[in-house]
Amino acid sequence: MSVKYSVVLRKNPAKSAEPGKYYAHAQAYGEMDFDSLCEEVNGRCTVTRADVSAVLESVLDSMNKGLANGQIVRLGNFGSFQIGVRSHGAAKEKEFIPTMIRGTKISFRPGKLLTNMQKTLNYAQVAKLPVKVTTNV
Incomplete structure (x- = not known):
């Protein structure tokens, strides 16, 4: 088995005047x-x-x-999970209030099992998936 990818053109939003570059984009097949x-x-x-x-x-x-x-949840060689928070900034530490927290995210850090798997992957280029078109009716 190999990881399927297509090649797509992407522009750098910070340098929109520069021409785009082509990058690999992973394509999932099934779940x-x-x-x-x-x-x-x-x-x-x-x-x-x-x-x-x-x-x-x-x-x-x-x-x-x-x-x-x-708590950090560690699942052995699989990896660990931890809550992170996103917030608005305050000019001074004493000005920060809990309502400035916008939300949370769960961070995953892969362990040895997944890190080692990534080192042995093979890759296969495939055609780009068609762009989904939505219409407002």
């Missing part, structure tokens, strides 16, 4: 949903698909609780 993941794991070990589903749901619930409490 692995929760049920497919459970089935895949079931095929690699002795636990049932229902057991895999129950464990993964429990892991997600525990991750949710840990992240909501401000």
Whole structure:
């Protein structure tokens, strides 16, 4: 298997007068949903698909609780998750108030398992996916 990509023209928004350059753009082909993941794991070990589903749901619930409490959630060689915040700035520290926080994001840092996988990827160029056209009727 290989990572599929197409080549696309992109302009630098900071230097709009300069001509664009061509860059690789990853193309996803299909997806692995929760049920497919459970089935895949079931095929690699002795636990049932229902057991895999129950464990993964429990892991997600525990991750949710840990992240909501401000903890870093580490999943061994898979990687770690942490809450980050986005906010408006204040001129002085004492002027900052909690309502200046615009929202949060979840940061993921891959561990050794995924980092090592990235080092061994193969690539295959494919045609660009068609642009989706939406109409307002």
